[in-house]
Amino acid sequence: xxxxxxxxxxxxxxxxxxxxxxxxxxxxxxxxxxxxxxxxxxxxxxxxxxxxxxxxxxxxxxxxxxxxxxxxxxxxxxxxxxxxxxxxxxxxxxxxxxxxxxxxxxxxxxxxxxxxxxxxxxxxxxxxxxxxxxxxxxxxxxxxxxxxxxxxxxxxxxxxxxxxxxxx
Numbered sequence: 001x002x003x004x005x006x007x008x009x010x011x012x013x014x015x016x017x018x019x020x021x022x023x024x025x026x027x028x029x030x031x032x033x034x035x036x037x038x039x040x041x042x043x044x045x046x047x048x049x050x051x052x053x054x055x056x057x058x059x060x061x062x063x064x065x066x067x068x069x070x071x072x073x074x075x076x077x078x079x080x081x082x083x084x085x086x087x088x089x090x091x092x093x094x095x096x097x098x099x100x101x102x103x104x105x106x107x108x109x110x111x112x113x114x115x116x117x118x119x120x121x122x123x124x125x126x127x128x129x130x131x132x133x134x135x136x137x138x139x140x141x142x143x144x145x146x147x148x149x150x151x152x153x154x155x156x157x158x159x160x161x162x163x164x165x166x167x168x
Contacts, residue, residue: 005049005088007095010039018048024076026143028053037072040095042079042088050079052092054100061138064109068131068160072100074110077119093126098166106163111138111156120157128159 010018012032018041019025028039028051036057042050055073058065064073074096079088100108110128112119114135135155142150 005042005044005091007040007042007091010041010051014041014048015039019051022143023141024051024078026149027076027141031055038099040092040099042092044083044088048080049083050077050088050092052077052096054096056103061136063136064158068107068109068158070105071107071109071160072105074108077110089122090126097161097163101163101166107160108163109158109160111136111158114155114157120159123159126161128161131158131160 010028010032012029015025015028015032019028031037031053032039034057037053037055039051039053041048053075055075058069059073074093077089077092079086079092097108109131110123112123114120136158137153138156139151139153142152144150
């Protein structure tokens with residue numbers, strides 16, 4: 001199945017029509033509209049099977065801005081439930097890393113909930129390592145039925161990776 005997957009940058013219109021989760025749709029449209037990064041979609045045929053956001057602007061958290069200046073963040077990696085453990089997440093991460101390397105970046109960071117053991121194993125297997133031992137206090141934004149947003153704080157383990165040139 002992995003050979004049938006195509007990955008490309010997403011448009012605002014694709015976000016509006018294909019992203020079902022309200023919180024993700026809001027985040028992507030806001031960040032794309034403000035030019036904060038690149039959203040990659042993974043398709044199997046015509047079906048959206050995953051996504052990842054490459055945040056190129058500095059993060060909101062001062063600790064990350066100060067501690068990892070100029071390092072882009074990978075955010076909102078998601079593979080649809082029925083396609084998990086099929087290699088799509090790895091393909092999205094690889095495509096993101098190649099894109100960032102081509103843009104001149106040599107390191108990348110991402111955050112993961114400290115209790116998300118499967119994701120942490122995936123990232124460590126792909127050569128990500130802990131930026132520091134302490135968790136970072138960050139937040140998740142939720143969109144309510146009336147369209148307003150509320151932020152909830154959550155801990156985050158920050159992992160970093162040195163980017164190597166892509167194989168040609």
